[in-house]
Amino acid sequence: MTASIHRLNADRPPSLDPMMALTAHDLNHVNAVILDRMQSDIPLIPELAGHLIAGGGKRMRPMLTLASARLLDYPGARHHRLAAAVEFIHTATLLHDDVVDGSDLRRGRRTANIIWGNPASVLVGDFLFSRSFELMVEDGSLKVLKILSNASAVIAEGEVNQLTAQRQVETTEERYLQIIGAKTAALFAAACRIAAVVAERGEGDEQALDAYGRNLGIAFQLVDDAIDYASDAQTMGKGVGDDFRDGKVTLPVILAHARGDADDRRFWRDAMQGHRVSDDDLAHATALLRSTGALDDTMACARLYGQRAIDALTRFPAGEARSAMVEAVAFAVSRAY
Structure with a gap:
């Protein structure tokens, strides 16, 4: 029988703790690679990179590679460096996103x-992208390189697509899902899929892990877009209503x-065009989102x-790893809302 999100929530609130416990030992190795590879003779690079990398993120994407x-019961260590490459890609995109968004x-x-x-x-984002590609090349697998380099290109396409859709209130659901499938879900999918490559599993396992990561990534972003209106800055770690004031049509x-x-x-047209961005406007927007059932x-x-x-x-067989990965999904869709 398929596990259910609702059944998972029955006994206690879902948590990322099982995933963190599952990957804790491997994550120490990943963190050592990250620390080593963000070093540079130019002091600003490790200073700035370290500010974001040490900023309290849960390392969700590299944890997906490790989990x-x-x-797959992979016994080797290649996934440590590749998980670090995944985190560098993610961190680089965050640095660039914050510039684009003026966050x-x-x-x-x-x-x-x-x-x-x-x-x-x-520029430091560019440095981290370069470090990620060094790690991919050192791994030696053209298939891994193809998966992660393609994900990097797709992420960039998604960000450009989002930029051109900004303030366009007529954006369709289909285009929105294309955007988040690219800018968020592509890296989730790649992070999971490369584990099947290094474990030398078949296409079926690759596709299953890709589907797990991709669907989790979309769910993750949907929740992010909802809690932009329904949470608080302390919970979210960013300003309340940032998407609203930026004209992001979610x-x-x-x-x-x-x-x-x-x-x-x-x-909504006026708000997305930047003409209705006060706290009262945000409160009105949130009220409309609730009354229409949009949230x-x-x-x-x-x-x-x-x-x-x-x-x-x-x-995949039932066990500690699968259970942790299932609960990570439940956590992602229940957090902060």
Whole structure:
């Protein structure tokens, strides 16, 4: 029988603790690689990179690589460096994203671009991308290189797609899902899939882990987009309503705009164009999202993708690794909301 998100929630709140316990030993090796490879004779590089890397993130993406390797009983150590490469890709995209978005808060701390400026953030992001590709090449697998380099290109495409959709309130659900599938889910999928490559498993296991990561990534981003309106800065680690003020047309906005009356749609057009960005406007937006069911339906959509992620694991034997990966999905769709 397929595990269910709802059944997982029955006894206690879902937690990332089982995944963290499962990967703790391997993650120490990954952190050592990260620390070593972010060093440079240029002091600003480790200083700025260290600010973000040590900023309290859960290392979700590298943990997925490590957990997937455990799921497959991989006995080697190649996944340590590759998990570090995954984290470098993620960190580089965060540095670039914060510049593009003009963000001033990340995981509850001032962003690197606020402290050191935009040029330094972009250039150190480039440095981390380069380090990630060094690690991929050192691994020696062309297949791994293809998977991770393709994910990097897809992430960039997703970010550009999001940029061109910004403030376009007529953005469709289909385009929105394309955006988050690229900018968020692609790296989740690649992080999981490369474990099957290093474990020398077949295409079926590769595809199953890809599906797990991809669906988890989409669910993860859907929840992020909902809690931008339904949480607080301390919980989120970023400013409340940042997406709203940046004119990011996320699924909650798409649904509320489609379901609203003429006055509501006018409000959303004005808000996404940057003309309604006060605290009162944000409160009104949140009220519309609740009254139209847009937030609830976004969370329901996240649970749907989360269930697909869980279903993708059914080909693998039950055990500690699979249980931790299932609970990680439940945690992702229940956090902070």
